Amino acid sequence: MKVAVFEKPETIHVIQRPLPACGPDDIIVKVHACGICGGDIRNFFTGLRYGITSQVMGHEFSGIVVEKGANVTRFTLSDCVAVAPDVSCGTCWYCTHDLINLCENHRMIGTHWPGGFAEYVHLPQEVLDHGFVHHIPEGVSLTDACLSEPASSVIAAQERIGLAKGQSILILGDGPIGCLHSEIAKSLGAKTIIIAGRSRLEAASAFGPDCLLNYEKDDIVSVCKQLTDNRGVDYAICANASTASQQIAVDAVRKRGKIVLFGGVPKQEPWTRLNSNTIHYNELEVIGTFSYQKRHHVAALQALQKGTLHPDLYFTKTVGLDDIVEGFMAAQRREALKVLVKP
Numbered sequence: 553m554k555v556a557v558f559e560k561p562e563t564i565h566v567i568q569r570p571l572p573a574c575g576p577d578d579i580i581v582k583v584h585a586c587g588i589c590g591g592d593i594r595n596f597f598t599g600l601r602y603g604i605t606s607q608v609m610g611h612e613f614s615g616i617v618v619e620k621g622a623n624v625t626r627f628t629l630s631d632c633v634a635v636a637p638d639v640s641c642g643t644c645w646y647c648t649h650d651l652i653n654l655c656e657n658h659r660m661i662g663t664h665w666p667g668g669f670a671e672y673v674h675l676p677q678e679v680l681d682h683g684f685v686h687h688i689p690e691g692v693s694l695t696d697a698c699l700s701e702p703a704s705s706v707i708a709a710q711e712r713i714g715l716a717k718g719q720s721i722l723i724l725g726d727g728p729i730g731c732l733h734s735e736i737a738k739s740l741g742a743k744t745i746i747i748a749g750r751s752r753l754e755a756a757s758a759f760g761p762d763c764l765l766n767y768e769k770d771d772i773v774s775v776c777k778q779l780t781d782n783r784g785v786d787y788a789i790c791a792n793a794s795t796a797s798q799q800i801a802v803d804a805v806r807k808r809g810k811i812v813l814f815g816g817v818p819k820q821e822p823w824t825r826l827n828s829n830t831i832h833y834n835e836l837e838v839i840g841t842f843s844y845q846k847r848h849h850v851a852a853l854q855a856l857q858k859g860t861l862h863p864d865l866y867f868t869k870t871v872g873l874d875d876i877v878e879g880f881m882a883a884q885r886r887e888a889l890k891v892l893v894k895p
Contacts, residue, residue: 554895555608555670556876561599564609564880566873569670577677579627579685580619581635584694586668587612587867588883588891589702590727590793591816596880598819600663610893611637611661612701613668614694626680627687634697635668635675636684636704636849637661652682653708653843669876671895684849689857696856696863698892699732703852703861705814706732708844710740713787713810717741720785722776722804724748725792725815726756726764728866728890733791733814734759739860744779748772748800749792755889758865767797776804784809793817795824802826807834814841866890 553571556564574580589612600607617631627633640647640655647655661667665679675685684704688697706729715721721742723733726749734745738760747756748765757764763779765772776785788801789812801811817824831838855861869888871879872895879891 553671554873555666556610556873556893558596558600558607558609559605561597564596564877566876571672572674574619574621574674575676576621576623577680578621579617579624579675579680581613581615581633581673581675582618583613583615583668583670583673583895585614585698585870585892585894586610587698587702588879588893590729592662593880593883594793594816594818597884602663604663607663608666608668608670609662610668610670611635612698613673614688614697615668615673616694618672624680627685632688632694632697634686634688634700634849634853635661635673636701636844637663637667638843639664639679639683642682650845652845669873669893669895671873684846686846686849686853689853692853692856695867695892697853699861699863699866700849700852700856702729703732703736703855704844704848705729705841706736707851707855708848709733709789709812709814709841710736711848712841713812713839715740715742715787718743719787720744720746720776720780722746722748722772722785722788722801723761724772724788724790724794724797724801726750726752727792727886729815730791731756731759731866731889732861733789734761735861736855739855744785746776746779746785748797751886752889755865755868759862772800773803780806783807786810787812789814791815795821798824799826802830802836802838805834805836808836809834810837810839812839812841867892870894
C-alpha cells in the first residue's frame with residue numbers, strides 16, 4: 553500500500569509498505585479521505601510530539617471496512633466509518649471519571665499508530681475499544697464525514713462553556729475551526745456572532761456571522777462593545793495559534809464573561825500575558841479546552857446528517873498522496889480553508 557511517511561520537519565516521503573495483518577480483534581479500513589488540520593501543519597514544520605519520526609500522520613479520516621477479525625462484531629465488511637485520533641487507557645483517574653479526553657496515558661492515531669495519509673489503516677483492538685471509530689450516518693458522504701473530527705472538539709468546547717440561545721460570541725480566528733465555532737454557535741441560537749481574522753475573512757463570510765473584523769484594521773474590542781450595549785460579549789473563543797489574541801479576548805468580554813483558549817500555540821512560544829486585574833475585578837473565567845469525548849464525535853456526525861454543518865464550504869482544495877507536501881504548503885499559505893487528502 554502507498555503511505556506518506558513523516559521523517560522530519562518539512563520532509564514527507566511517499567513510499568510503499570506492506571499492508572499490516574488483520575488480527576482477530578482488528579479491522580482494516582480503506583481510506584477514502586483525510587483532512588489536514590492545524591495540528592498536522594504545526595507538526596509538519598516543527599516535528600511530532602515525543603520526537604517520533606518515520607510515522608504516517610493524518611487523523612481526520614473516513615473509509616470503508618475491507619477486512620475484520622473473527623472476534624469483531626461491531627463492524628462488518630463494507631461499513632463506512634469515521635475515525636478520530638484519540639485513544640484513552642480506560643483505567644486512569646480521568647478515564648474512570650468520564651474525562652477520557654484528559655487521559656493520563658493519552659495517545660493518538662497519526663502519532664502513536666499510523667494514520668490516515670495512506671491507502672489503508674490498520675486499527676487494532678486497543679483503538680477499537682478505547683478510541684473513536686463510528687459508523688457514518690445515512691445521508692452523510694465519506695468525504696463530508698472527515699469534518700466530524702474537528703467539529704467534535706468545537707461541540708465539546710461550546711458544551712463546556714454552556715453557550716446557549718440569545719448569547720453573544722467573539723471568535724478570534726477565521727480558519728476552519730473559527731468557522732466551525734460560528735456554525736455550531738448559530739445552531740445553538742447565539743444572537744451575535746463575531747469573527748475576527750486576517751487572510752480568510754472572505755471564506756469565513758460564507759458561514760453567516762453577524763460581523764467580520766480584521767485584526768489589522770478594526771478595533772475589535774470597541775466593536776464588541778458597540779454590538780452588546782457596551783457590555784462586551786458573553787464568550788470569546790481563541791480559535792487560532794496566537795497568544796496575542798488572548799488579551800483581546802480578555803478585553804472584549806463582559807463582566808463574568810468567559811474566555812476559551814481553544815487553539816494550541818507553537819511549543820516554542822507557549823507563554824501568554826493576560827491582564828490579571830481585568831480578570832480579577834470583572835470576575836472573568838479563562839478556560840482551556842482540549843479534545844472531546846465519544847458523544848461529541850457522534851454529535852458531530854449527527855450535525856452533518858442534519859445539515860447543521862456545510863463541509864463543501866470547508867474543503868476547498870483536494871490533493872492525492874503524491875502531492876501531500878503541496879497540500880501542506882497550500883494550507884500553510886492559507887490558499888485553502890481546509891485541504892483534503894484522497895489516497
